[in-house]
Amino acid sequence: MSMTIGKKSTGERAFDLLNVVFLSLFAFTAVYPFINVIVVSFSTPAAANQYGLKLWPQETTLEAYKIVFSNKMIWTGYANTIFRAVLGTAMNVLFTVLCAYPLAKRYLPHRSGYTTFIVFTMFFSGGLIPNYLLIKELGLLDNRLSLILPGLIAAFTMIVVRNFFMSLPEEIEESAKIDGAHDIRILFFIVLPVSMPIIATISLWYAVSHWNAWFDSLLFIQSPDKAVLGNVLRKIIIEGSPQFQEYDNYDPAKPQNLVTPDIIRAATIMVATTPILCVYPFIQKYFVKGVMIGSLKG
Template structure:
C-alpha cells in the first residue's frame, strides 16, 4: 500500500522516537556490561562508552571468589524458586475461589483484598507480627509475607471467570470435586496466565530487597540484592575484596576498582533473571492478550 507524505512523516517520527527510547533504555545496561569487562584502573580514566578499552575478566573473578556473594546468590535462587511456587499455589487457589458466582461473601472477600492494595497495617505492626510468628532472621521471612499478591490474584480471577462453565459441569458429571477439577482441568488450560503471573512473581522475589533489610540480621542469609546494595554503598569495596580473597593471588587493586567490581556484581545479579524471559516469552505474550478478544 502506497503511503501518503503525511503517513511517511508520521511513521518516521514514530520509528525515530522508538529508536531513541530503546537506546536510552538499553545503553545504561550495555555501558555497565562494558565497564564490567574493562580494567578497573583504566576505567577511572573515563571515556568508556560502547566497547572495553582494556578487556579483562578479573572483575568477574573477584566477584565469584567472594564467598558472601555465592551465599547471597544461593539464597536468592532458593527464595525465587520456592517463593514463586508457593505464591502461585496460594494465589491461584484464592483467585479460583473468588471467580465463582455462588461463593458466599464473595464481595466482602474482594473488598478486603482490594483494601490491602491501598492501605497497610504499617511497618511497625507488620514487624511485630513477623516477630511474634518467630520469623525474624529466618528464610521464612523472605517468602511468607509475599505469598499472595492481590493484583496477581485479580488477573488470575479474571482469567478463571472467562473459562466456560460447561467445562467444570462436565467434570462434575464425571465425578470430579472442586479440588480435582482445579488441578486436573483448570490449571492445565491456564498455562499462559499462570506463566505470566509466575514471571511477575519470580522477578519480584529476585529483585525485592526491603523485606530482607528489615527482617534479616545475619549477613549470610541476605539475598543478592541486599548484597548488591552493600556493594554500591561501599566506597572501599575493592580493598575489602582484596583482603577477603588474598590480594595478589587472586587479583590486585591495580586491576580492579570499586566501580568495576560494582559493575560486575550488577551484571551477575541481573543476568540470571533476564535469561528467564526468552523461555517464557511465548506464554507471556499469550497471557497478556488472554481475554482481550471475546467471541
C-alpha cells in the same frame, strides 16, 4: 483516474520516519545504561575511565569477575536468593490459585465482599512498624520464612488470575462434575493445564519480585549467612565490602592495578541480574497472552 489506495503520502512517510527516529532514540536511552554497565565490567581501569559513549570494551579483562566470584558473600547470597525465589514462587502461585479459583465462581456466597476486602489491601496497609512487630511476635525474625509468608498472595495478581478463571468455559467443569470429579480434581487436572499462560505470567512476576527483593531481608534477617543477593549487592555497591578495600586506591601509574571499585560494582551488578534476565525468553510467549486474557473480565 489513478488509484492511490494503500500508497502513503509524503507527510505520512515523514511522520513514520520521525516515529522511527524518536522511538529508536528513546529505546537507546533506556538500554544504554545497561550496555554501559556491561562494557565497564569487562574493561580495564584505563578504558573504563575514558570519557564518551562506551558501546563495547576497548581493552577486555575478566579480572573483575574473578574477584567477584572469589567473594564468598556472592555465593551465599546466590544460594539464599535461589532458595527464596524457588520456594517463594511455588508457594505464591499455589496459594494465589487456591484463592482465585473459588472467587471466580458466581455461586460462592459473599463473593463480592471477599473480593472487596482483598482489593482494599491494595490501597491500605498496616505500615512498616506494625509489620515488623507482627513478624517479631510470630517468631519469624532471622527466619527465611519471613521473606515469603508476608507476601504469600499479591492482591493484584490474584485478581488477574481470578479474571482468567472467569474467562474459561463453564461447560468444561460441568462435564467433569457429571463424571464425578470434585472441585480439587477439577482445579488441578482440568483448569490448571489450560491455564498455563497465566500461570507462567504470575510465576515470572513472583520470581522477579523475590529475586529483586532486599528491603524485607534488611529488616528481618540479621545473620549474614541468610542474606539474599540484593543485600550483598547493596553492601558492595553502597557500603563497600571489606574484601574489596584494597582496590579503593587506584593509581594509573601502577599497571598491576587491574580493577577499580567501579569496575567491581559493575561486574557485581551483572552477576546479580543476568540469571533472572535469562528466564524471560523461555516464558515470553505466555506473558502477553496471560496478561491480556486475565484482564478481560472484572
